[in-house]
Amino acid sequence: MENKLKELKEEALKQIEASEALDKLNEIRVAYLGKKGELTALLKGMKDLSSEERPKFGQLVNDARKVIEEKLEESKNRLASVIREEQLKTEVIDVTLPAKKSNVGHRHPNMIALEEVERIFIGMGYEVVEGPEIEYDYYNFEALNIPANHPAKDEQDTFYINDKILLRTQTSPVQVREMEKGKLPIRMIAPGRVFRSDEVDATHSPSFHQIEGLVIDKNITFADLKGTLAEFAKELFGPQTKVKFRPHHFPFTEPSAEVDVTCFKCGGKGCRMCKGSGWIEILGCGMVHPHVLEMSKIDPKEYTGFAFGVGLERIALLKYEIDDMRLLYENDIRFLKQF
Ligand code: DAH
Numbered sequence: 001m002e003n004k005l006k007e008l009k010e011e012a013l014k015q016i017e018a019s020e021a022l023d024k025l026n027e028i029r030v031a032y033l034g035k036k037g038e039l040t041a042l043l044k045g046m047k048d049l050s051s052e053e054r055p056k057f058g059q060l061v062n063d064a065r066k067v068i069e070e071k072l073e074e075s076k077n078r079l080a081s082v083i084r085e086e087q088l089k090t091e092v093i094d095v096t097l098p099a100k101k102s103n104v105g106h107r108h109p110n111m112i113a114l115e116e117v118e119r120i121f122i123g124m125g126y127e128v129v130e131g132p133e134i135e136y137d138y139y140n141f142e143a144l145n146i147p148a149n150h151p152a153k154d155e156q157d158t159f160y161i162n163d164k165i166l167l168r169t170q171t172s173p174v175q176v177r178e179m180e181k182g183k184l185p186i187r188m189i190a191p192g193r194v195f196r197s198d199e200v201d202a203t204h205s206p207s208f209h210q211i212e213g214l215v216i217d218k219n220i221t222f223a224d225l226k227g228t229l230a231e232f233a234k235e236l237f238g239p240q241t242k243v244k245f246r247p248h249h250f251p252f253t254e255p256s257a258e259v260d261v262t263c264f265k266c267g268g269k270g271c272r273m274c275k276g277s278g279w280i281e282i283l284g285c286g287m288v289h290p291h292v293l294e295m296s297k298i299d300p301k302e303y304t305g306f307a308f309g310v311g312l313e314r315i316a317l318l319k320y321e322i323d324d325m326r327l328l329y330e331n332d333i334r335f336l337k338q339f
Contacts, residue, residue, distance in 0.1 A: 001045065001057060008038050009064040016071045022079055029072055039065055106336040110209060110328060113316040114191055117211055120235045124228065126187045126213070131174035133193050137164050139173035143295050144252040152251050157197035159206075167195035171212035172252060175288075175307055178214060179296035184303060185217035191312065202324045209312035214288070216298065216305035222255070222287055225306035229259055229285065236315070237264040244279060253286025253307055265321075273321070280318060283310040 012032045019025055032038050043061055046054055118128055131139075146152050156169035174190035190212040198204040215224070226245065233241045241264060245257040260281050263274035270276040285308035290300035313325055320339055322328070327335055 001042065001049070002060065005042060005057075005060055005064055008032065008042070009067060012038075012068050013071055016068070016075050019075065020079070022076065022083075025072055025076055025079070032068055033065060039068075103333075106333060107339075108328070108331075108336060109316040109320050109322070109339045110312055112339060113319055114209075114211070114312055116236065116319075117232075117310070117312075117315065118189065118191070120232055121189045121213070124187075124231070126189050129174060129178060129188050129190050130192055131168075131171070131177050131190055133168060133195070134161065135166060135168035135173050137166055139176050140166060140168050140170070143176040143292070144172050145289050145292050145295075146251045150251060159195050159197055168192075169196050170194055170309060171210040172307070172309060174212050175214045175252075176292075176296055179216065179293070179298055182297065184298070185215075186305070187215050187217075189213045200326065202326065205313070205325055205329065208325075211310045211312055213285075213308040213310075214305060215307075216288065216293075216303055218303060220287075220304045220306060222306070225285060225287065225308070228306075229283070229308065233259075233261045233282070236319070237261055240267065242268070248284060248286075250284055250286055252289050252292045254289045256284065256286030259283050259285060259308075264318075273318075282314065282318070283308050285309070 012028060015028050016025065019028065030037060034040065039061060043058070046057060049057055122128065140158075141147075141150070141153055158169050159167040161167070171190050171192050171194060174188075174192070178186055178188055178190075192209065192212075193207060194210050195207050198206050200206065215228070226243070230243045233243050240262070242262045244260040244262075246260065248256045248258040250256040258281055260279040262268040263271060263278050263280050265271050265273040266278065268278040270278045274280050285306065288305040288307050293300045293303065293305070313328055316322070316328065317325060
């Protein structure tokens, strides 16, 4: 067996020496060292040896293996440098050719608008928080004063996961999550994605974004709400902007209002942008309903607060005078680059 091993080793080394391609080296590796290779076969034959001879022979096989491996490595390096040498001699690189342009993306108008809104509220001392997009029915409806059979539930065509879990239809549940933490006062905005089972058209999408706002403290009044939103509108749409509060109903606020701003295009005279009225609706708001405070373990006799909800796409569409919401979701770089 020892002779056989010696022969095999020499044969392998000879073959390695003679080979002129990397593939060939690999073939040799497989033929000698592979699972079904010659050397492995020799190891399997060891069972016929006596127990004294066995470890000695095992050692010899391992030594041979090492020598072959080293030779393979050496030849591989030698071949690789020959190939490279050859390449350098024949390859021509024209350094005067124009480079490939790398495609840099562009910030989305939604993102630009959101950062603007965040900047304004952070400047007024607000914190930016987030809540989950997959939400409990309790947070999305129940704890916001919208019980199981309330008609307001029908207005928001909801994607249910089961009867307790859904895709949130509004960012308002983040209000409840913040109030439940029990840390007062609260001054927060909560931007995020919301979902409604709506058909896609120029003003609707099954998935869009809202920015929720909530302030809870002692002695917060409707005057604070008005002042805050008037300031927000001025910062966002320009210093001449005026706000108008129209009475409205939301189950989680009382009193509630919808807010219009003077059209920033015509200054209130009436134009195509504001459909001739001079006003543009931008958000819903109100004083947090005492029952909503109670459900989140806040004493309405001690604390009051206001809340508001803005559609982010609506802000982006208005600010950049985009007339079709679908453009915001196509991510066409030629469109995005304009903002
Ligand atoms: N969540 C409301 C909606 O999606 C918007 C809203 C209205 C939020 C009034 C508020 C609010 O916080 O006070 O229609």
